[in-house]
Amino acid sequence: MPDSCAALKETHQPQVLVETAGLSEKEWLAYRRKGIGGSDVAALLGISPWRTARDLYYDKLNIAAVEDNENNWVALEMGHLLEPLVAKIFQHRTGYKIYQVKKMFQHPKYPWMLADVDYFVELPDGTTAILEIKTTNYNAKDHWWLDGEETVPVYYETQGRHYMAVMDVDRCFFCCLYGNNEEETIIREIRRDEAYEDEMIFLEQHFWENHVLAKTPPPYTEDGDLVIESVRRHTGPADKDAPVVTFDYSLTAKLMRYLQLQEEKKRAEKDSKEIDADMQRLKGALIAEMGKSCKAICQQDGVNYTVTYNPVRKPNIDKDNLIRLKLEHPDIYEQYVTISEFRRFSVKADTKAA
Structure with a gap:
């Protein structure tokens, strides 16, 4: 599945931590607490608009789950229900074949780096990319532009780069639905960046070893x-x-x-x-x-x-x-x-x- 990445660093084959198809939500959460997933990275870097590094720390120690927030359960449920539709829109607009792999992967060198990817993309040149599905509203769609230029919100970019590192692939697509028709979707792509990835892995490892494993809460540095x-x-x-x-x-x-x-x-x-x-x-x-x-x-x-x-x-x-x-x-x-x-x-x- 992974692409060749000789220009970046040595290639690797991601390991399978667990098959996710038959897991209950409780079992899935237990496996996710065995490491750092893509959606965790923004919080540990202090750039998440929703949770702090301390929230993530408590979640990994199973003290308090980050999903236990009654104020955002509707948005989370809507995103989950719309995921297949948004994936279908991406496939229709790009012509690329997409597929799912119901597995949770881990990096062979950094086993605390986990990836539970939404979809994979089969590209015309025979290589593989990652597809992450997002939903938002009209008021928040402007986050996908910066100074008039197309961009990926930084808290989602970290997720894509984490997944590319674990899966050893070079491209990650995002498809975000903000309306109720095909034209009201945003498609973005990011490419792998070695310097960014090295720093990200260093900070993830520091969080995992010096806070989670050491059971030492990280300081509050966020807004x-x-x-x-x-x-x-x-x-x-x-x-x-x-x-x-x-x-x-x-x-x-x-x-x-x-x-x-x-x-x-x-x-x-x-x-x-x-x-x-x-x-x-x-x-x-x-x-x-x-x-x-x-x-x-x-x-x-x-x-x-x-x-x-x-x-x-x-x-x-x-x-x-x-x-x-x-x-x-x-x-x-x-x-x-x-x-x-x-x-x-x-x-x-x-x-x-x-």
Whole structure:
């Protein structure tokens, strides 16, 4: 199946980890946790718009599955159901023959590199390519262009390059459906890149050996919103009885920078997305350290700083109806009402000497 790749590096034959045709979802997930798959690469590189490297780490240790997100299950299910249709569109538009191989492959030299490929493409010159199927919507289709040029979103590009490395093939196609007819599909192609691949493998190996196998969580380096959501998902609700956290020198420096940006934002003549993003990134780092705790302290230049991250809980239904329900049907209230929670972040400075 693999193409000749003499110009890149020595060729290899991918090994079969398991036949996937008869696997249950639970069994399939268990095999996927034996290594790094193509869809994992963007997260471990810190460029995924959906999950952090810490989320991936928890998934590989079977602490929390990355798919356990009730907010995106419809999009995931739609993508799965439309996959055969999008593949058929690709075949019709290109004239290339496509086929599936119901196996999970692994790299013979790097056995933690896994590949469960959507489709393979039989090219006219007798070589093989990979086909990855994607679905999106009208609002997100612009991600497939960059400065007016056709491109593959970087979080999908990493997936294709991972698969090319495992399968030892030189070409990977993407077919993305964003509408409801054949013309509303995007077809892209990427070619193998030796320098990119070497660096990618190095970073994957570092993640696998120094975090997953060592059971050491990777640091949060992603955008603030993504980090805050990850912390919320993995630490659970706030605990007002949790010990107060003391920030070390590094985190104190981040807090000082956060306060500096806060002042810059007040003086800015117009909203700055760059300042907001930097503040949110710093805030995410501080919140990650706090975990369940609602309070953190530190000192800088004789000033005591207190950071609070307190829970704010409120019902998910209209307040008047909630009160009426509680009065008229207390048993139903207790059984069915759920309480949502968000947390309010604030910083207080005390100039009194410590």
